[in-house]
Amino acid sequence: MRDVAVVAFSQSPSVRRETDCNEVEILIPVIHELRTNAGITNEDVDFVCSGSSDYLAGQSFAFVSGLDAVGAWPPVCESHVEMDGAWALYEAWVKIQMGYAELALVYGFGKPSMGDLPLTMALQLDPYSVMPLWPDAVSIAALQARLLLDDGVVSERDMAEVAVRDRANAKQNPYAQVKGDFSVDQILADPYLVSPLRKHDCSPISDGASAILLAAGDRAKDLCKRPAWIRGIEHICEPQDLGVRDLKRSRSTEIAAEKAGVRAGKIDVAELSAPFTHQEILVERALGLGSETSINPSGGALAGNPIMAVSADRAVAHATSGPCLQQNLICVLEG
Amino acid sequence: MSEEVSEPIEVLRLPVELEYQYTAGKSASRFLRGLQQGKLLGQRCPVDGRVYFPTRGCCPQHGVPMAEEGSIELPDVGTLVTYSIVRVPSANIPLELPYVTIQVLLDGADTVMMHVLGECELEDVHMGMRLEAKWKPEEEWETSVGNILYFVPLDEPDAPYESYKEHI
Numbered sequence: 365m366r367d368v369a370v371v372a373f374s375q376s377p378s379v380r381r382e383t384d385c386n387e388v389e390i391l392i393p394v395i396h397e398l399r400t401n402a403g404i405t406n407e408d409v410d411f412v413c414s415g416s417s418d419y420l421a422g423q424s425f426a427f428v429s430g431l432d433a434v435g436a437w438p439p440v441c442e443s444h445v446e447m448d449g450a451w452a453l454y455e456a457w458v459k460i461q462m463g464y465a466e467l468a469l470v471y472g473f474g475k476p477s478m479g480d481l482p483l484t485m486a487l488q489l490d491p492y493s494v495m496p497l498w499p500d501a502v503s504i505a506a507l508q509a510r511l512l513l514d515d516g517v518v519s520e521r522d523m524a525e526v527a528v529r530d531r532a533n534a535k536q537n538p539y540a541q542v543k544g545d546f547s548v549d550q551i552l553a554d555p556y557l558v559s560p561l562r563k564h565d566c567s568p569i570s571d572g573a574s575a576i577l578l579a580a581g582d583r584a585k586d587l588c589k590r591p592a593w594i595r596g597i598e599h600i601c602e603p604q605d606l607g608v609r610d611l612k613r614s615r616s617t618e619i620a621a622e623k624a625g626v627r628a629g630k631i632d633v634a635e636l637s638a639p640f641t642h643q644e645i646l647v648e649r650a651l652g653l654g655s656e657t658s659i660n661p662s663g664g665a666l667a668g669n670p671i672m673a674v675s676a677d678r679a680v681a682h683a684t685s686g687p688c689l690q691q692n693l694i695c696v697l698e699g
Numbered sequence: 700m701s702e703e704v705s706e707p708i709e710v711l712r713l714p715v716e717l718e719y720q721y722t723a724g725k726s727a728s729r730f731l732r733g734l735q736q737g738k739l740l741g742q743r744c745p746v747d748g749r750v751y752f753p754t755r756g757c758c759p760q761h762g763v764p765m766a767e768e769g770s771i772e773l774p775d776v777g778t779l780v781t782y783s784i785v786r787v788p789s790a791n792i793p794l795e796l797p798y799v800t801i802q803v804l805l806d807g808a809d810t811v812m813m814h815v816l817g818e819c820e821l822e823d824v825h826m827g828m829r830l831e832a833k834w835k836p837e838e839e840w841e842t843s844v845g846n847i848l849y850f851v852p853l854d855e856p857d858a859p860y861e862s863y864k865e866h867i
Contacts, residue, residue: 386724389756392764399762406762422719432755435762479719487715496713 368460369584369591370697372402372577378541378570381477387421391433391473391573398469398575402587406435410465412442415452415472419484430473441465448472449574450599450637450683450693456578457597466580467587473573481569488686490604501639501687502566506558508611508688509642513560517612520560523641524551527564530644534663542568543663567639567664592679592697596624599693604686611688614643617650620694626680628696631657633679636664643689647682651694726754729770731842737834741808743769749809775832775847777805778858780866782816782824794849799824803850804866811866817849826867827857 374397376390399405412434416427427444434440441464445451449472456468476484482500489495489504512518525548534543546564554562577587584591600616600623602609609615621627634657638644644664653659678698685691723731726742730753733740741752746761752773757764782801792798792815799816816824817833830850840846 383722384725384728385756386722386727389724389726392757395762396764419717422717422721432757432759433762435758435760437760478721479717484717491713492711 366461366463367581367584367593368457368578369588369593370576371579371584371588371591372398373574374398374401375539375574376572377539378568378572380541380569380571382475382571387416387426387473387475388429388432390475390571391430391471391575394473394573394575395433395469395471398577402577404467404577404587406440409467409469410441411456411459411468412440413444413452413456413459413468413470414442415445415447415449415470416474417446419487420474420476420479420481422479430471433471434469448637448683448685448693449576450681450695451685453576453578453695454597454599454693457594460578460580466583468578469575470578471573471575475571476569477571485687494606502558502561504606504687505566505640505643506561507606509560509565509640511611512642512646515612518642518645520552521548522645523565524548524562526641526644527551530660530663531564533661537662539572540663541570561640565641590699592699594695595698596626596628596696597694598623599691601686601691602689604690606688609688609690612646614646614650614689614692617647617682617689617692617694620692621651621680624680624694624696626651626694626696629678631678631680631696633657633661634659634682635662635679636660636682638664638682638684638689643684646689647684647692650692651680651682653680724756725767726756726765729767730754733772734844734846735840735842737837737840737846739773739775739805739832740770741773741805743771745769750807751810752805752808752812771807773805773807775805775834776853777803777808777830777850778863779816779824779826779828779830779850780804780811780863781826784821784824797821801830801850802866803830804863809866812844814844814847815849816851818851823852825857827860827863829853829855829858 374394376394418426453470456470459465482502485501486498528546531544531546534540551564557563579587598620600620602616634653636644636647638647681695683693730740740754741750742754742765743750744758780802782799784797784799786797801816802811804811831853832847833849833851835846
């Protein structure tokens with residue numbers, strides 16, 4: 365295995381609705397800032413990989429226009445995943461492991477405010493028996509939450525506590541969208557949005573972009589005083605059919621954590637990117653995190669966000685995709 | 700088990716309808732507002748000075764942001780770089796067949812724009828022709844490239860091949 369590290373990171377603020385910029389214009393300053401801060405030019409980059417969804421953009425091959433922000437002349441070695449940017453990072457990591465690249469630019473971007481996000485997410489469900497019912501993403505998550513509550517796996521108070529923690533932590537994060545001081549009782553007094561989920565149990569809909577620079581070995585040391593070395597990275601996928609999965613735990617997170625070596629040492633910081641409070645609890649449990657770990661110091665708005673900013677020796681980053689935590693990616697970083 | 704063999708389902712109709720609300724974006728909006736005032740706005744790359752028309756938020760070659768200050772107004776005259784004679788109808792083009800689609804390199808621009816040619820016999824169309832925009836009456840201008848009805852030939856000598864060969 366080659367040593368590979370995150371050497372630079374940049375992001376746009378997460379906003380509910382970006383009214384002026386189009387998708388690419390959200391991305392342009394993010395990529396520019398990343399390259400400027402790292403002191404590199406396009407010629408230094410061996411591989412470019414992006415994560416975005418044409419369903420959010422409502423256009424086929426929308427991600428191609430994202431390359432405007434990178435600059436693709438002379439031609440660049442480029443790839444794209446129809447996934448969260450975390451999976452683009454995984455592909456870039458593999459590319460570096462294979463010896464095809466030393467320095468990789470990875471970015472993720474999306475402007476879900478253009479469409480109806482909960483309904484768009486229905487398109488990822490089984491296309492014959494589930495999708496035609498158009499169950500929106502919040503309702504699907506609510507079914508899972510109901511299962512957890514009825515079985516006593518979590519309580520509504522547990523869920524509210526997650527919301528309170530994340531909203532309070534987000535106050536330190538200038539890029540976060542929903543932040544502030546709330547009390548558990550205050551949240552529990554809120555009406556249900558989609559029972560048993562309240563507004564605070566749901567992640568906001570955010571327009572935004574982020575970018576990461578990955579470098580191998582000495583290259584990383586040249587570019588960054590304290591690179592965040594990737595010591596383990598793994599992603600695991602569960603079946604698409606919700607009925608065959610155990611929705612009361614996140615098996616894929618457990619397996620990915622095991623393979624990535626999460627428990628091989630103390631974890632100082634964990635950034636969990638679960639879109640609903642009950643799912644964050646499942647991920648936290650699957651990772652076996654204890655009180656020695658600071659969870660979601662960013663507020664959890666973007667996976668990986670504070671890794672370059674906080675002083676951590678060992679951190680874990682999580683990303684998820686698909687309904688009810690179907691796919692999970694775990695990345696262990698050491699500084 | 701039942702002996703009855705049902706017909707296999709071969710077709711399943713699953714209509715998908717999602718609504719999107721688009722924003723043209725900052726730079727495209729600037730371009731479109733310019734058109735509304737009869738202006739053709741391009742944008743200069745801060746790295747090599749190339750002028751992109753229409754404006755983009757970013758130089759697609761260097762990946763650098765193009766600031767609003769880099770906007771420049773281009774004349775409505777240019778050179779025909781390449782063309783095609785169209786003999787099939789198209790719903791959004793109200794021209795009589797056959798007509799000529801063209802790529803025009805506006806004077807001062809480094810990228811071509813697509814439009815149509817008018818007031819010109821088919822046998823006279825050729826690369827290098829000098830052209831001028833024929834605009835709609837001002838009171839009909841909107842945020843659309845359709846404010847230009849078509850381009851018409853100018854009574855000028857052809858542009859030398861070298862001046863546009865990189866844009867073919």
